[in-house]
Amino acid sequence: SYELTQPPSVSVSPGQSATVSCSGDALGNKYVSWYQQRAGQSPQLMIYQNRKRPSGVPDRFSGSNSGNTATLTISVTQAMDEADYYCQAWDSSFWVFGGGTRLTVL
């Protein structure tokens, strides 16, 4: 079965840029989505089709996908961005999530 791998944790200082990676075999050939999950809340879609942002998502959030790695970038990180982030892809009629990355804003 297809697998997506994320680092368990990433730390960033307020105002700095944070990157969260997601790796999988030939992932660049698939569409990747990213979800933010704050403590005690449901996941919220932040990026779809690798780099598109739903209405209402700040343009501080951006995505890319090439080769075996997709990346979520948060520029000018704010305290409110502290959350778990999950990547997700679709493979052969199955939906797959990465294990999640906890972003800590120090």
Add this chain to the structure above:
Amino acid sequence: QVQLQESGPGLVKPSETLSLTCNVSGASLSSGGYYWSWIRQPPGKGLEWIGYIHDSGNTNDSPSLERRVTISVDASKKQFFLNLKSVTAADTAVYYCARGSGYKYGYVFDFWGQGVLVTVSS
């Protein structure tokens, strides 16, 4: 605006069947090409896709759940359902229902319910 809301028992005994309902508003369950899905999250762990029912009636579920999953729909009531049989403590999780959008949007879950905690314990 599409809204989803899960409901069902919060406690299920081992070996029994977990049954949940997702009530949907703001969307049709019989058109649009959507994948009405269930996703779960064990306490302190990540998201796990369980399965979907497409508005064509096709279903699919995760191989990791070893064919214990049944997903069905009552479009007239705007509800879809999850049955997970032969549960164990490992099935304890927050269960979410969500709408999946297909190829046009890159197979993404664009709307989610609030989630319901189901504990498997005797």
